[in-house]
Amino acid sequence: MTSDADTGDDKMEKARRARAKSVWDIGRTITEVFKRTCATLNISEPTLWVKATDHIPAMIAMVKQLEEKGFTYRTPDGIYFDTTKFPSYADFCKA
Secondary structure, three states: OOOOOOOOOOHHHHHHHHHOOOHHHHHHHHHHHHHHHHHHOOOOOOOOOOOHHHHHHHHHHHHHHHHHOOOEEEEOOEEEEOHHHOOOHHHHHHO
């Protein structure tokens, strides 16, 4: 697999090229390895497995709402949540 170092390259696309497989095939493989690892570590499976790719329209809508409310900032590489606009964010993260 690829490292966690962020070089700006899409890790799935990089893996796809290296393995001559689709990103969907690679995603399925990673999911299977994750599930086997959880079983090995005796971690209970959730009752429902949810894939982020099945909810992209909802995520886009949420980001748009956050933008409209002034809770984001843009950089050349994306849109980010502005934690300074959420005073209790640090407390929220401790929960």
